[in-house]
Amino acid sequence: NAGVTQTPKFQVLKTGQSMTLQCAQDMNHEYMSWYRQDPGMGLRLIHYSVGAGITDQGEVPNGYNVSRSTTEDFPLRLLSAAPSQTSVYFCASSPRVSGANVLTFGAGSRLTVL
Amino acid sequence: GQNIDQPTEMTATEGAIVQINCTYQTSGFNGLFWYQQHAGEAPTFLSYNVLDGLEEKGRFSSFLSRSKGYSYLLLKELQMKDSASYLCAGVDSNYQLIWGAGTKLIIKP
Numbered sequence: 001n002a003g004v005t006q007t008p009k010f011q012v013l014k015t016g017q018s019m020t021l022q023c024a025q026d027m028n029h030e031y032m033s034w035y036r037q038d039p040g041m042g043l044r045l046i047h048y049s050v051g052a053g054i055t056d057q058g059e060v061p062n063g064y065n066v067s068r069s070t071t072e073d074f075p076l077r078l079l080s081a082a083p084s085q086t087s088v089y090f091c092a093s094s095p096r097v098s099g100a101n102v103l104t105f106g107a108g109s110r111l112t113v114l
Numbered sequence: 115g116q117n118i119d120q121p122t123e124m125t126a127t128e129g130a131i132v133q134i135n136c137t138y139q140t141s142g143f144n145g146l147f148w149y150q151q152h153a154g155e156a157p158t159f160l161s162y163n164v165l166d167g168l169e170e171k172g173r174f175s176s177f178l179s180r181s182k183g184y185s186y187l188l189l190k191e192l193q194m195k196d197s198a199s200y201l202c203a204g205v206d207s208n209y210q211l212i213w214g215a216g217t218k219l220i221i222k223p
Contacts, residue, residue, distance in 0.1 A: 042118065042213030043157075043201070090156060100145045100164070100205045105156035 002026050006091050006106035013081040013113045021076040021109050023091030031094045031101065032074040033058070034066065036087040037108075043090070049074055050097040081113045116140045118214035120202050125220045126192055134187045134200050134217045142207020146185045148176055149201040151216065157201055160187070189219075197221045 007022045025032065033048035045058030049068040063085060065077040074093075078085060089109045094101035117139045126132040138146065145164035149157035163169055163178035163185060175188040189196055199216040206212060 040122075040215055042203075042215050043211075044213075045210070098209070100147070100162065100209055102147075102159045102162065103157075103211075105158070107156050108154075 004091055004093055004104050004106035006089075006109050008109060009107065010110050011112070013078075013111065015081060015083060015113060017081050019078050019081065021078075021089055021091075021111075023074045023076065023106060024072050025074075025091075025093045025104070026072065027093065027095070027104065028071060029093035029095050029104070030071070031097045032068065033092050033103075034064070034074070034076045035090045035092060036060065037090060038087050046076065046089075078111075081111075083113045085111065086113045087111060116204070116206060116212045118202055118204055118212050120200075120214040120217045122215070123218045123220065125222060126189075128192055128194060128221055128223050130192050131188065131190050132192060132219065134189070134202075134219065136185045136187070136202035136214060138183050138185070138202070138204040138212070140204040140206040140212055143180065144205040144207065144209055146176075146178055146205065147201075147203040147211070148185075148187045149203065151199045151201055153198070160200075192221050194221050194223070 004025045034046040035043040044060045047066040049055045091106040092103040120136045148160040151157040161176035168177045173190045178185045199218045201216045202214040203211045
C-alpha cells in the first residue's frame with residue numbers, strides 16, 4: 001500500500017498563478033484533510049472532507065478550494081497564489097469521520113510563492 | 115480560546131531520558147495525540163491518551179492529567195534517530211485537532 005501520496009514535492013509559483021496540489025490515498029479512508037505548516041506555528045487545517053462529494057472549511061480556507069469526487073482523491077487548488085501561501089502543505093487521512101482518529105500524512109508539498 | 119503550549123526546543127544526550135511537556139486548553143476534551151516529525155518528513159503517530167495515567171510503548175511513554183490540562187511524552191534510552199520535532203495535539207468537543215507548534219528535540223552524542 002502506498003498510503004497517502006502527494007504531488008508535487010516542491011513547487012515555485014509567481015504571485016497570481018494558480019496550481020493544484022494532488023493527494024491520493026489507497027486505504028479507503030473516509031476522512032481526508034489538508035494542513036499547512038509554517039515555522040513556529042502548529043499545523044493549521046485548511047479544508048477537510050468526510051466523504052465523496054462532501055467538503056468543509058477548516059481554520060484557514062481563504063485562497064484555497066477543494067473537491068472530493070472520489071473516495072481516493074482530494075486535490076487542493078490555489079486560485080491566485082500569494083506570498084503568504086508560501087508553506088509546507090500536508091494531506092492527511094483517517095479511516096472514520098467520527099471520534100478521535102489517527103491521521104496518516106502524506107510526505108508534504110513545499111510551495112514557494114515569489 | 116483553545117491553546118496548546120509546548121517548549122520550542124530541547125536538548126538531551128544520547129542514552130539519557132527526556133520529558134517533553136504539553137499543556138492544553140480546549141473547548142471540551144476528547145483526548146490528546148503525540149506525533150513525531152523528522153525534518154523534511156511527514157508527522158507520524160506516536161500515542162493517544164484519553165484517560166488519566168501513563169501509557170508505555172517501548173522506549174516511549176505518554177502521560178495525561180485531565181484535571182491539570184497536562185500531558186508529557188517520555189523518551190528513554192535516547193538514540194540519535196530520536197532527533198525530531200514532537201507535536202502535541204488536543205482533541206476538542208467537536209473532535210477537531212488543536213495542534214501545538216512542536217518541540218524540536220536535539221540529541222547530542
